[in-house]
Amino acid sequence: AQKITQTQPGMFVQEKEAVTLDCTYDTSDPSYGLFWYKQPSSGEMIFLIYQGSYDQQNATEGRYSLNFQKARKSANLVISASQLGDSAMYFCAMRVNVGRLYFGRGTQLTVWP
């Protein structure tokens, strides 16, 4: 069975600081992809970053980076230089084969000035 676990219901960070959002996953399939999405209060889901199970390097997209530790089955999202606009719900998700994504329960990030 495939499973995504996000153990932090809420996180707080001061503006301009870095923050790490935790994600662990479980699958027996050697080929999988990991995704992070941002969901602001308006409700839309915004794709942030992708990491493939065979990728040798950690993915980066601007201020977002994914700390991929395959042996630990973790795929933590690191946001550098936090901004007030980063306040949102963040979801970790996994795909095995093609098709559906498996989502975690999310982490609510609050950035304060």
Added chain:
Amino acid sequence: GAGVSQSPSNKVTEKGKDVELRCDPISGHTALYWYRQRLGQGLEFLIYFQGNSAPDKSGLPSDRFSAERTGESVSTLTIQRTQQEDSAVYLCASSYLAAGVLQETQYFGPGTRLLVL
């Protein structure tokens, strides 16, 4: 082009009534997904369409739920005899699915907020 659109944005219905939710995917996207998000929860997969293949209905919670897709365009999700536990945001996503590509990114619509009284 335009993003994924969904209608209606909000729907309030009475228990026992049927509802239809509509999704217009991004033009050219071959794959279409429906997810459900209950308040404070993650996204729960419902159904997946890919081209002319048989849909993956493994996430539909009961036979009251059904969905159709016309070719590679519009999809409708129908909930019959709605129950209060069906209250949630229903999200549609589409993607251009290249064979065997795990990296395929799903683009989400704004969702339909369903409230069953």
